Each structure stands twice: as structure tokens, then as C-alpha cells.
Amino acid sequence: MKTYIKTAALTAMTALASPAFAQEAMSLDQKVNEAFAAATGPFVNFIFMSFPGTNFPWIVMWLVIAATVFTVYFGVVQFRFFGHAIGLVKGDYSDPEDAGEVSHFQALATALSGTVGLGNIAGVAVAVGIGGPGATFWMILAGLLGMASKFTECTLGVKYRNEYPDGTVSGGPMYYISKGFNELGLPGGKILAVLFSVFCILGALGGGNMFQANQAHAQIQGVVGFEFSGLITGFIFAAIVFVVIVGGVKSIARVTEKIVPFMGILYVGAALIILIVNYDKIGWAFGQIFGGAFTGLGVAGGMVGALIQGFKRAAFSNEAGVGSAAIAHSAVKTKEPITEGFVSLLEPLIDTVVICTMTALVIVISQQLIIDEATGLYVLNEAGTAIATVDGNSGVALTSAAFASGISWFPFVLAIAVVLFAFSTMISWSYYGLKAWTYLFGEGKTTELIFKLIFCVFIVIGAAASLGPVIDFSDAAIFAMAVVNIFCLYFLMKLVKTELNSYAARLKSGEIKKYSH
Amino acid sequence: MFDAALHGAVRTGETIIMSTKLVIGLDGHSSGERALDFATTLAEQIGSCELLVVYVIEWSPYSFQTAEENAQRHKRREEEISLARERVVDPAVAKLTQAGLTVTGHVKHGNVADTLNKVAKDSGAAQIVVARSTDQSLSKRLFGSSTANLVMEASVPVTVVG
Numbered sequence: 001m002k003t004y005i006k007t008a009a010l011t012a013m014t015a016l017a018s019p020a021f022a023q024e025a026m027s028l029d030q031k032v033n034e035a036f037a038a039a040t041g042p043f044v045n046f047i048f049m050s051f052p053g054t055n056f057p058w059i060v061m062w063l064v065i066a067a068t069v070f071t072v073y074f075g076v077v078q079f080r081f082f083g084h085a086i087g088l089v090k091g092d093y094s095d096p097e098d099a100g101e102v103s104h105f106q107a108l109a110t111a112l113s114g115t116v117g118l119g120n121i122a123g124v125a126v127a128v129g130i131g132g133p134g135a136t137f138w139m140i141l142a143g144l145l146g147m148a149s150k151f152t153e154c155t156l157g158v159k160y161r162n163e164y165p166d167g168t169v170s171g172g173p174m175y176y177i178s179k180g181f182n183e184l185g186l187p188g189g190k191i192l193a194v195l196f197s198v199f200c201i202l203g204a205l206g207g208g209n210m211f212q213a214n215q216a217h218a219q220i221q222g223v224v225g226f227e228f229s230g231l232i233t234g235f236i237f238a239a240i241v242f243v244v245i246v247g248g249v250k251s252i253a254r255v256t257e258k259i260v261p262f263m264g265i266l267y268v269g270a271a272l273i274i275l276i277v278n279y280d281k282i283g284w285a286f287g288q289i290f291g292g293a294f295t296g297l298g299v300a301g302g303m304v305g306a307l308i309q310g311f312k313r314a315a316f317s318n319e320a321g322v323g324s325a326a327i328a329h330s331a332v333k334t335k336e337p338i339t340e341g342f343v344s345l346l347e348p349l350i351d352t353v354v355i356c357t358m359t360a361l362v363i364v365i366s367q368q369l370i371i372d373e374a375t376g377l378y379v380l381n382e383a384g385t386a387i388a389t390v391d392g393n394s395g396v397a398l399t400s401a402a403f404a405s406g407i408s409w410f411p412f413v414l415a416i417a418v419v420l421f422a423f424s425t426m427i428s429w430s431y432y433g434l435k436a437w438t439y440l441f442g443e444g445k446t447t448e449l450i451f452k453l454i455f456c457v458f459i460v461i462g463a464a465a466s467l468g469p470v471i472d473f474s475d476a477a478i479f480a481m482a483v484v485n486i487f488c489l490y491f492l493m494k495l496v497k498t499e500l501n502s503y504a505a506r507l508k509s510g511e512i513k514k515y516s517h
Numbered sequence: 518m519f520d521a522a523l524h525g526a527v528r529t530g531e532t533i534i535m536s537t538k539l540v541i542g543l544d545g546h547s548s549g550e551r552a553l554d555f556a557t558t559l560a561e562q563i564g565s566c567e568l569l570v571v572y573v574i575e576w577s578p579y580s581f582q583t584a585e586e587n588a589q590r591h592k593r594r595e596e597e598i599s600l601a602r603e604r605v606v607d608p609a610v611a612k613l614t615q616a617g618l619t620v621t622g623h624v625k626h627g628n629v630a631d632t633l634n635k636v637a638k639d640s641g642a643a644q645i646v647v648a649r650s651t652d653q654s655l656s657k658r659l660f661g662s663s664t665a666n667l668v669m670e671a672s673v674p675v676t677v678v679g
Contacts, residue, residue, distance in 0.1 A: 091578055094578070096627075096635075099576060099578070099625065099626040099627045099632075100574065100576050100590075100594040100597070100598075100626025100627075101590060101591060101594060102582070102587045102590045102591075103578035103579070105578055105579050106578065106579075106580065106581070106582055106587060107587060109581050109582075110581070110582060110583065110584050110587055111584075113581070114584070166592055167589075167591040167592030167594075167595055168588055168589050168591070168592050169588050169591065170588065250583075250586070253583045254581075254582075254583070257581040257582065257583060258581055260581075261581060327584070328584050328587075331584070331587035331588045331590060332587075333590075333591065427583060428583070428584055431583070431584040431585050431588075432584070
């Protein structure tokens with residue numbers, strides 16, 4: 001994985017990069033890595049267990065079936081109420097008397113800053129690198145279907161949130177599972193809510209933390225041009241996150257929250273420029289995407305390999321069905337919980353269908369993936385696990401190289417974007433993890449501090465470990481959340497249906513109307 | 518709902534009479550005192566007058582916040598409103614009431630210029646009285662002050678007290 005050019009090693013950071021230090025740090029990195037892989041192995045293996053006799057992980061099927069069921073059950077809600085969702089975000093249906101409360105736009109923006117992150121940049125590169133361009137097709141499909149999953153969980157998130165006397169709110173799957181099951185007279189709600197919380201804490205430490213720290217380190221290393229210990233990046237990140245979540249220095253978080261949307265627009269803008277410059281290849285790229293989706297074009301695992309990668313990375317990126325967004329969306333001010341469901345369905349669209357697809361197109365168009373000209377199939381690397389790339393890059397380094405082929409200085413902007421995305425995702429997930437933690441251990445200064453400290457320690461571990469074990473654990477933890485969440489959503493979806501029918505009828509009758517602003 | 522609240526305030530007097538309404542926009546600075554003094558004089562000259570003292574907390578539904586800030590938003594909003602009432606609006610209302618005028622206090626969130634204009638429109642006010650902006654920040658230089666924006670956008674006459 002670590003194939004960075006060691007050219008500038010003598011010019012900068014000589015103390016940190018001195019041979020003795022580097023050697024010592026590398027061995028420490030390796031130790032962290034090995035210990036981590038050993039500790040998380042059994043859990044990862046269980047989550048990614050394949051159906052007997054196939055190489056198809058059951059968890060991928062679990063997510064796809066759920067998204068399809070919700071799409072059918074709610075009558076393609078993601079398309080029927082798409083326009084209405086836009087109207088809600090614009091504030092057309094917001095009571096002017098509620099000015100000063102959390103708006104639909106703010107709830108969506110906050111949730112997006114938690115999901116738009118490295119999944120969109122590095123995760124897509126992993127998907128396309130292993131599953132080929134065809135993975136993009138399945139990723140987009142998963143994104144479109146996932147809109148219905150997001151709609152279901154976010155409606156419930158608002159409906160069953162806790163509103164405390166002091167005016168603060170707490171919401172999320174742990175609340176809707178326990179309250180919803182109670183309301184339906186079903187047993188086991190509390191146990192399932194606890195189970196979800198445990199996985200949510202692991203997910204916060206994995207995908208919401210270690211994966212981010214790991215890839216931010218890879219990106220910084222790629223830009224400075226020499227290898228140095230991940231522990232250094234880890235400590236710096238941990239210190240900044242510590243200052244924000246423990247020290248309560250909101251200004252850093254606030255600045256990030258403002259820069260992140262700007263970076264997102266810049267990222268999509270840069271991708272569009274590369275696409276425009278290479279407009280003659282766009283048709284070819286889509287050909288690769290569609291062709292690869294059904295034939296695999298020689299990738300490991302063929303069509304199924306492309307499908308698995310596409311679905312996996314979409315779920316990891318937009319988190320539909322995972323339950324995390326329900327925590328973020330639950331703070332909105334609305335009398336109709338379902339309105340937040342409508343708004344939330346825009347999230348997988350922006351995250352996966354727009355941003356992830358941009359990354360995938362740029363990687364395919366820049367021809368970083370090596371194709372055997374004689375057969376038209378992709379060439380695999382030596383290990384046979386992924387497609388060989390021009391410089392042997394994978395993950396975020398692959399995306400970076402793809403953008404660099406069009407805009408030479410873009411890796412520097414990307415490095416800043418990656419660091420900021422990583423940071424904002426960490427801040428968001430520290431909150432999701434904290435909510436799960438306080439659900440289990442109760443709210444209080446000491447219990448909260450313990451979680452925040454654990455969170456910071458995992459940043460250091462994540463930055464030091466290598467990509468393989470980190471990505472496996474991150475995926476496994478996040479999918480474990482989806483196992484519990486989706487299982488419960490099947491029981492709770494009829495509550496959402498009641499809300500949907502009532503709201504749709506009132507919208508049609510004109511009872512719910514726009515406010516004039 | 519907003520209309521009802523404002524018109525309800527009108528009916529707190531012993532009889533419902535057509536009266537001139539003046540909106541006074543305060544910004545929490547000493548210059549607001551001058552706006553109050555001017556409005557008092559104006560109201561006395563007009564005679565039958567309703568005064569609406571309004572303090573707008575600058576807020577945008579399109580700003581970005583962290584999940585934690587969102588979770589605490591309702592609480593913060595209540596705190597902001599009660600603080601604005603306590604420090605700015607209530608003292609102003611007390612002062613005008615003492616001068617024998619009919620007055621109501623309002624605290625709103627939103628864009629200052631838009632919100633003052635909306636209050637004036639919804640209540641059918643004859644004019645808006647504000648003090649000249651004391652804001653010297655960079656954003657004022659870039660985007661103009663709330664006072665300047667109000668003057669440009671208002672649908673009723675605006676008096677800016679220097």
C-alpha cells in the first residue's frame with residue numbers, strides 16, 4: 001500500500017524522517033497494525049460471511065433487499081416526493097414563527113457533512129479499483145434505492161426522539177427502536193436498542209474515525225512526498241478533535257462546517273472540469289460502467305465482484321439503512337416528522353448519485369486503471385485482488401492521481417479537502433457515538449468524557465494502521481449497525497406508512513400549504 | 518398567526534380605534550436610545566399611536582451547524598429570546614409605557630432588514646424607526662449594514678435616526 005515517492009525526504013521534516021526514527025516508527029506502526037487486525041478479525045469475518053458455496057456476502061444482500069423493500073412499500077417515495085423535498089429544504093413549508101429553530105436545510109447540511117467524506121473520495125476509488133468501472137453502476141442503483149431506507153429511518157428518528165425539559169433533543173435508532181417496539185407491543189425493543197448502540201459506538205470508532213484518520217494520513221503523506229509515521233498525523237488530528245469535542249472550542253468546528261460545503265462544491269466543480277476537458281471520453285466511460293456492471297470486464301469476481309463493491313461502497317458512503325443519519329436529522333424543528341424523512345432522501349442522492357459518481361467517472365476517464373488493449377479487459381495486479389493501476393495507487397491516492405492527470409495541482413486542494421472532510425466526519429461521528437454511549441451509560445460529564453477520550457485514542461490507532469484492516473473493521477462495524485437497524489425497520493415501517501398516508505392526503509387536500517415568505 | 522398576535526396587542530386598549538402604528542427597530546446599542554426618543558416624540562405628536570418595539574436576532578436558516586449545535590438549538594433560541602427581552606426590549610417597553618404610550622415588545626429571529634419590514638407589513642405600520650448602524654465590521658463594508666438594506670428594501674417609510 002505504501003508506495004510513495006521518497007524524494008523530498010532530505011529536504012523537509014528531517015528530524016521526523018531520520019532513518020532511525022522512521023525505522024522505529026514503522027515497526028511500531030506494524031505492531032499497531034497486527035494487533036488491530038488480530039483483535040477485529042472474528043467480528044469482520046462474521047459480518048462479511050458469504051452465502052454457503054458463493055462469494056456473495058450476506059450483508060450486501062441484506063442492504064439491497066431492505067432498500068428495495070422500502071422503495072416498493074412506500075411506492076417509490078424517492079421519486080414521488082422528490083419535488084416536495086426540495087420545497088421543504090427551501091423553507092416553503094416552514095412556519096415563519098419557527099425562525100431561529102433548526103431548519104430542514106440545516107438538518108440536511110449537518111447530516112451531509114457527516115456522510116460526505118472519504119467514502120466519496122477514497123471509498124469510491126477502492127470500489128472502482130477492485131470492482132472495476134461496473135461498480136459505479138451498482139453504486140448509483142444502491143444510492144437511488146437507499147433514498148427509501150433513509151426516508152424510513154429519518155422519519156422515525158424525528159417521530160420518536162427524546163425532547164428534554166431544557167429544550168435539547170436526542171434521537172436516533174436506539175430511541176425509535178425501544179419506543180416504537182413498545183408502541184407496537186413487540187418484545188425485545190430495549191435489547192435491540194442496546195445492541196444497536198454498541199455497534200454504533202464501534203461504527204463511530206471505525207468508519208467515523210479510524211478510516212478517516214487513516215486516509216487523511218495517506219493523503220498528507222502523498223502530498224509531502226515521503227513516508228512518515230501515521231502516529232504523527234494521528235496525534236495532531238487527535239489533539240485538534242480533543243480541543244473541539246472535549247475543550248468545547250466550537251469555533252474550529254464552525255469554521256470546518258462552513259468550509260466543507262465549499263470544498264464539496266469545489267470537488268464536484270473540479271470533477272466537472274475534468275469531464276468537460278475529456279468530453280470525448282464520457283461516452284466511452286459510461287460504456288465501461290454499463291459494460292462492467294454486467295460482465296465485470298475481467299475484474300476479480302466478475303459481475304458479482306463489481307456488484308458487491310458498488311453496493312458496499314454506496315452503503316458505506318451514504319449510510320442509508322445504517323441509522324446514523326437518523327441521529328443527525330432528529331434535531332429539526334417540525335410538527336410533521338415525515339417532512340424530515342422527505343428531506344433526508346436527498347442525502348443519498350447528493351452523496352452517492354452525484355459526488356461518488358463524479359469520483360468514479362474521473363478515475364475511469366483518466367485511465368488510471370490499466371486495460372489490456374488486446375482483450376479490452378482490465379489487468380489485475382500481482383496478487384490478483386484488484387485492478388493494476390498506473391502508479392500502483394489505491395484508495396485516496398488513486399483518486400488523487402486521477403484528478404492530477406487533469407489538473408496537476410489538484411492533489412494539494414484534494415489533500416486539504418480530504419483533511420477537512422475527515423475532520424468534519426469525525427466531529428459528526430463523535431456525536432453519533434456519544435449519543436449511543438450516553439444511551440447505554442447515561443448522560444453525565446464523566447461518562448461523556450470517557451467516550452471522547454476513547455474516540456481520540458482511536459484516531460491515533462487509525463492513522464497508524466494500514467488500509468486493509470482499517471477498512472475491513474470500519475465496514476464491518478457500520479454494517480453491523482445496519483443489521484440491527486434494518487431488522488427493526490421492517491417492524492416499524494408500518495408506522496411510517498401511516499404518517500405518509502396521512503401527510504399525503506393533507507397535502508392533496510390543501511390542508512398543508514406553503515407559507516408566504 | 519403572526520397577524521393575530523399583533524392585532525391582539527392592538528386590542529389590549531380599552532377601545533378598538535384606528536391608530537397609527539410605528540415599528541421601532543432596536544439593535545441593543547446606545548444608538549437605539551435615540552431611536553426610542555425620536556419615536557416617543559413622534560408618537561406624542563401624532564396622538565393615537567401604537568408602538569411596536571422589535572429586536573431582531575440575526576439568524577439564517579441556511580447557516581451550517583454541527584449536530585451538537587442542532588440538538589441544543591431550541592434551548593439556545595429560548596435563551597437568546599429571553600436575553601434580548603430582558604436586556605433590550607423590556608427596558609424599552611417599560612420606558613415608553615411610563616411615557617404613557619401603548620407599546621408591545623417583540624423578539625424575532627431572521628435577517629434584520631427583512632424581519633423589520635415583515636413586522637411592519639404584517640401589522641400595517643405607517644413607518645419604521647431605526648438608529649443608524651453602529652456596526653463597523655468587515656461584513657458591513659462588504660454587504661452593507663442592516664440599516665442600509667432596510668432603507669433599500671422597506672415597503673413603508675423608514676426614518677433613520679443619526
